[in-house]
Amino acid sequence: MTEESILKGCLANDAVAQKELYNRYSPKMLAVCYRFAHNREDAEDMLQEGFIKVFSQIHTFRNQGAFEGWIRRIIVHTCINNLKKNRKFNESVDLIHATAMQVREESVPSIVQAKQVVECIRILPIGYRTVLNLYAIEGYSHREIGSMLDIEESTSRSQYTRAKQMLEDILIKKKILQQQPSKKMNILSSFGS
Amino acid sequence: MDRNFYNNDDFEEFLKQKADQYKMYPSDRVWNNIYSSLHGRKRWMIGGFALLFLFSSLFIGRQSVMSNYTRVATQINKVPASPFLAINDDNNKNDIQHSLPVTADLQPINNKVVNERTTPLTSNKGNNILSINGANIITPEKELFVIKNDNYPIVTAPAPDDHHLATMLPVDIKQPGKMLEPVAGKTKQGDNTDILPVAQNKTAVIQPPKPASLFIQFYASPIVSYRRLYNDAQTGYAAPVSANYGDNINKYVHHKPALGFEVGSKIQYKLSSNLSVYAGAQLNYSRYYVDAYKFHVEKASIALNDSRLDTLSGYTDIRNFSGYSPEQLQNQYWQLSVPLGIEIKLLGNKRLQFNVAGGIQPTFLVSSNSYLISSDYKNYIQRPDMARNFNVHTNFEAFLSYQMGGIRWQLGPQFRSQLLSSYSTQYRVREYLTEFGIKFGITKSLR
Numbered sequence: 116m117t118e119e120s121i122l123k124g125c126l127a128n129d130a131v132a133q134k135e136l137y138n139r140y141s142p143k144m145l146a147v148c149y150r151f152a153h154n155r156e157d158a159e160d161m162l163q164e165g166f167i168k169v170f171s172q173i174h175t176f177r178n179q180g181a182f183e184g185w186i187r188r189i190i191v192h193t194c195i196n197n198l199k200k201n202r203k204f205n206e207s208v209d210l211i212h213a214t215a216m217q218v219r220e221e222s223v224p225s226i227v228q229a230k231q232v233v234e235c236i237r238i239l240p241i242g243y244r245t246v247l248n249l250y251a252i253e254g255y256s257h258r259e260i261g262s263m264l265d266i267e268e269s270t271s272r273s274q275y276t277r278a279k280q281m282l283e284d285i286l287i288k289k290k291i292l293q294q295q296p297s298k299k300m301n302i303l304s305s306f307g308s
Numbered sequence: 309m310d311r312n313f314y315n316n317d318d319f320e321e322f323l324k325q326k327a328d329q330y331k332m333y334p335s336d337r338v339w340n341n342i343y344s345s346l347h348g349r350k351r352w353m354i355g356g357f358a359l360l361f362l363f364s365s366l367f368i369g370r371q372s373v374m375s376n377y378t379r380v381a382t383q384i385n386k387v388p389a390s391p392f393l394a395i396n397d398d399n400n401k402n403d404i405q406h407s408l409p410v411t412a413d414l415q416p417i418n419n420k421v422v423n424e425r426t427t428p429l430t431s432n433k434g435n436n437i438l439s440i441n442g443a444n445i446i447t448p449e450k451e452l453f454v455i456k457n458d459n460y461p462i463v464t465a466p467a468p469d470d471h472h473l474a475t476m477l478p479v480d481i482k483q484p485g486k487m488l489e490p491v492a493g494k495t496k497q498g499d500n501t502d503i504l505p506v507a508q509n510k511t512a513v514i515q516p517p518k519p520a521s522l523f524i525q526f527y528a529s530p531i532v533s534y535r536r537l538y539n540d541a542q543t544g545y546a547a548p549v550s551a552n553y554g555d556n557i558n559k560y561v562h563h564k565p566a567l568g569f570e571v572g573s574k575i576q577y578k579l580s581s582n583l584s585v586y587a588g589a590q591l592n593y594s595r596y597y598v599d600a601y602k603f604h605v606e607k608a609s610i611a612l613n614d615s616r617l618d619t620l621s622g623y624t625d626i627r628n629f630s631g632y633s634p635e636q637l638q639n640q641y642w643q644l645s646v647p648l649g650i651e652i653k654l655l656g657n658k659r660l661q662f663n664v665a666g667g668i669q670p671t672f673l674v675s676s677n678s679y680l681i682s683s684d685y686k687n688y689i690q691r692p693d694m695a696r697n698f699n700v701h702t703n704f705e706a707f708l709s710y711q712m713g714g715i716r717w718q719l720g721p722q723f724r725s726q727l728l729s730s731y732s733t734q735y736r737v738r739e740y741l742t743e744f745g746i747k748f749g750i751t752k753s754l755r
Contacts, residue, residue: 130343130692131620131694134343134620134622141338142331142334142623143331145331145333145334146330155332159338162338163341163342163345167345167346170342170346171346229327232326233326236323251320251324252320252324254324
């Protein structure tokens with residue numbers, strides 16, 4: 116089934132086409148939600164809400180840009196809206212000078228490759244994690260992040276800097292990254308390019 | 309420790325790459341909820357409206373049955389009570405008026421009670437109007453009314469073809485259908501009863517009460533659901549991965565019957581003493597167990613009877629064969645039906661009867677939670693969108709019924725079979741449900 120026929124089917128509210136779209140994109144989108152969420156259950160709730168929005172707003176898709184990117188933006192905004200409803204998240208984002216948390220080696224799960232990196236990201240405090248997810252992975256600018264999270268652009272920058280430092284620390288402790296005196300990133304060969 | 313020793317762009321690229329490589333497979337619950345949110349409300353709304361329509365029809369039907377009596381009763385209620393009954397008949401040249409202490413109980417000849425009060429009555433010629441103390445009671449054309457008193461004779465008021473109330477005749481309450489003899493302008497029965505005179509050349513027909521012809525029934529039944537499966541793979545659309553598994557799909561699945569239920573009500577109309585027809589509304593909950601295994605998430609494909617889209621694929625963690633741990637699934641269906649059929653009395657008398665009934669049931673699927681087997685029979689996967697919304701069932705039942713007071717009780721086995729597959733025609737595996745149950749019902753006459 117081509118993406119065009121899926122799109123046409125979804126516009127006609129055809130359940131078969133909707134399921135195809137869901138099957139095609141839900142694994143990636145659940146991983147996106149999981150990076151933002153507290154746990155898998157919350158991530159699934161976000162995914163569900165996000166896909167309902169996707170299907171109900173699909174008539175607004177204008178074929179300008181990738182369909183996946185459009186879906187991803189809806190999912191990310193759904194995640195952010197969900198997090199903003201959480202009081203702890205708001206408190207966390209407001210902490211401009213949050214102290215670096217102590218990372219215990221045993222708190223990092225012994226899993227491999229991409230999942231290991233994702234789990235390392237999830238160890239970060241929720242405010243740091245959100246900014247890092249939005250900036251480094253989703254590609255939003257600090258200005259956009261500030262607008263999305265209702266914080267200053269400078270807050271977003273400082274949160275990201277601290278998040279990045281903390282994540283580096285975690286990745287090195289887990290021997291996913293090697294500390295290089297030459298200040299050049301060296302990813303362990305086991306992860307490939 | 310030296311911080312910021314990585315190039316920012318490289319670090320972000322590394323994170324993005326790893327994050328994008330990571331995939332997670334959501335549980336079935338997520339899609340089921342999405343599907344319910346997008347399509348479920350519509351189904352429940354249709355189901356709700358169907359129920360509302362059916363019960364409204366039942367209510368309106370009952371109301372229309374009572375409408376004739378209500379109209380007369382409303383008029384009578386406007387008239388002050390009087391212990392006398394007076395009849396004026398213009399055909400009678402003597403214009404006889406007799407007073408008769410009577411408790412009037414007006415009803416059509418089919419024995420339905422309208423109202424009961426003590427009141428004088430007069431008849432007017434030329435129309436179909438019965439007067440009580442000057443107030444008119446509009447009587448339904450060509451209907452007979454009975455004025456009854458538990459202690460005194462029944463007096464009938466026929467409304468003849470010439471649209472006027474001609475006369476009222478005395479009859480013996482203990483012998484319905486038998487008229488009393490008029491005695492010199494007065495008819496006497498017993499020691500304390502004045503009977504109205506019989507007008508000359510007028511014939512009054514006293515009909516015995518007709519048996520009730522309209523009934524309402526409420527019933528419930530525990531049901532056990534079985535299923536039959538067929539695979540269309542050999543019909544020219546060869547499934548890409550099922551060829552090695554042969555034709556008989558039933559050899560490859562492990563399904564067990566499970567308990568469900570059926571509740572409903574229906575209106576029955578008696579065509580004769582032995583035959584009646586019925587229509588109603590019914591809710592069925594059917595299910596059966598599926599023995600399967602939990603396994604890691606893997607891709608499952610379903611071959612379709614569709615030239616445009618020949619295969620559907622999805623991810624599932626349920627296997628039909630070996631897996632990590634046994635898992636028992638349930639395929640469940642909530643259905644709303646409109647049973648239409650006939651009922652025949654085979655044996656018995658008025659009190660105890662043996663009956664059989666059968667008919668068809670157009671069915672609407674309100675909700676379902678079912679697992680479809682993949683084309684290679686290896687996995688189970690949920691695809692609620694493949695369920696058929698409308699179906700047709702047949703049913704057959706035999707039962708003993710017993711009349712007690714105004715209610716008839718019945719109990720007996722029943723059988724219900726699905727005529728169309730549970731799934732849409734796109735899915736090559738066809739499933740037919742068959743249900744067995746013990747039905748219990750009560751029936752009450754409406755008129």
